[in-house]
Amino acid sequence: MSNKAVAYVEPGVVEVRDIGYPDLVLHDGPGVNPLNVGRKCNHGVILKVITTNICGSDQHMVRGRTTAPSGLVLGHEITGEVIEVGSDVEFIKVGDIVSVPFNIACGRCENCRKQDTHICLNVNPDRPGSAYGYVDMGGWVGGQSEYVMVPYADFQLLRFPDREAALDKILDLTMLSDIFPTGYHGAVSAGVKTGSTVYVAGAGPVGLAAAHSAQLLGASVVIVGDLNAERLAQARSFGCETVNLREHDNLGEQIEQILGIPEVDCAIDAVGFEASGHGKDAGEAPATVLNTIMDITRAGGRLGIPGLYVTGDPGAADKDAQEGTLKIRFGLGFAKAHHFVTGQTPVMRYNRDLMKAILSGRAQIAKAVNATLISIDQAPEGYKSFDGGVSRKFVIDPHGTARKRLEMEASDAVFS
CATH class of the missing domain: 3.90.180.10 (Medium-chain alcohol dehydrogenases, catalytic domain)
Known part of the structure; x- marks a missing residue:
């Protein structure tokens, strides 16, 4: 057959x-x-x-x-x-x-x-x-x-x-x-609960699933950031706020316009290792999302990271990134006492x-x-x-x- x-x-x-x-x-x-x-x-x-x-x-x-x-x-x-x-x-x-x-x-x-x-x-x-x-x-x-x-x-x-x-x-x-358990795991790992303000990096399918999951868990506001206008429109179609990071390179300022303060309770990385920098002329910068979500998440907040990171990336721009070594501001996460959850999702x-x-x-x-x-x-x-x-x-x-x-x-x- x-x-x-x-x-x-x-x-x-x-x-x-x-x-x-x-x-x-x-x-x-x-x-x-x-x-x-x-x-x-x-x-x-x-x-x-x-x-x-x-x-x-x-x-x-x-x-x-x-x-x-x-x-x-x-x-x-x-x-x-x-x-x-x-x-x-x-x-x-x-x-x-x-x-x-x-x-x-x-x-x-x-x-x-x-x-x-x-x-x-x-x-x-x-x-x-x-x-x-x-x-x-x-x-x-x-x-x-x-x-x-x-x-x-x-x-x-x-x-x-x-x-x-x-x-x-x-x-x-x-x-x-x-995709649904992965988005949900990102939201649970980020500590989303009733009333939470949540930032989701990435409006691809996993990011959209994470945003919908945050809504199911009771978030008061879900903000989705991406470089793609069509994907952001899809996020708005079910009640999310959005930020176009091609047009705006300062995410904190955009969050402040939405919430009145430049930070959220929880953040989810649904992008992974092929991340791009923010702004019109930005190129690939694999640590962008991780550093950004540390910057805009409140002290004591949690970061759910269902986005894929690999130990071998032959297409990366530099030798360090080719083996999964990224320039992450870990000291910032330490200073803000962030809780990180990474890895594949335990679907069951x-x-x-x-x-x-x-x-x-x-x-x-x-x-x-x-x-x-x-x-x-x-x-x-x-x-x-x-x-x-x-x-x-x-x-x-x-x-x-x-x-x-x-x-x-x-x-x-x-x-x-």
Whole structure:
């Protein structure tokens, strides 16, 4: 059986390839750690992918800003239907529709037992933590495909309680694999609570998810900063204040115009290592966001940092940044007694509660991030558009399942 998948080829280029139907073994291939080759996964399942999203973290690889090898199959945001279960799977059944946390986690190690599934000790021989379709993460095959193997199914998979309700909300529920929990983790890590004033750096999908999460947590004002006017307009569409940092290089002054004081209670970095300086002629400056959020967050405040930072960036402008060494004003953070939280998001800590918020109608994450369906053959163009700054969260629909569902709902609405 064929299996179309989106693969990284070279900087700026992805293509759709047939990678063959998966089985419950991790085979050798681009990016697979030699110590993981041949790993048997009788605890896993095969999914027919319903939706799989393009992530900003994928873009770092596609831009050539990591050491990702050519041929790496992309995609760590996966929602699908179980069509085959391994002999060791007890509770997940064929026909279940499930969300796959992007963190691959065994459920058995010390960290998994503490809900630190983002730093599982048993799935990546190189370091704690793993993910599908990502460089230096063990080599687990990505899910921007028609079918994908998912290990440790009983532990990892979030099963939706009602098939029809799940399909009705599929554009929202697809965000549970990464972007929504990641934005929410940024807001929780920043200490957002009722009445908080919050600054979110970055109006890409994760930044928009963080802003919506801050609203759900009770923030009184959410301010989003970015260089892209279209993305800032999207943030305003669901009630955020915005600052265009291409036009204004002094963020504190802009915050003061909004709040009356030049600081916020909490800040979230949803940009990461490809940050730009502020102002019309500014270029890349990877420590900009970290230094800025320390500057504008009150003493004793918290900084949530879900934005990606890497240990290897071959496209960086200087030697230090190429190995993840940045010029951060750590003394400022020390003087203001800031609390920093970094690292991958432990998706399983949040996804069940966020699922309930979606199914109840409380969370409107697809609207907040402007979810946009595309076919798997349109994925290369989706990557180009996303890289160009379009304010959309592209959702790949490999089998047309989501589109058919939306068309059916639209038809029912016309005749009701």
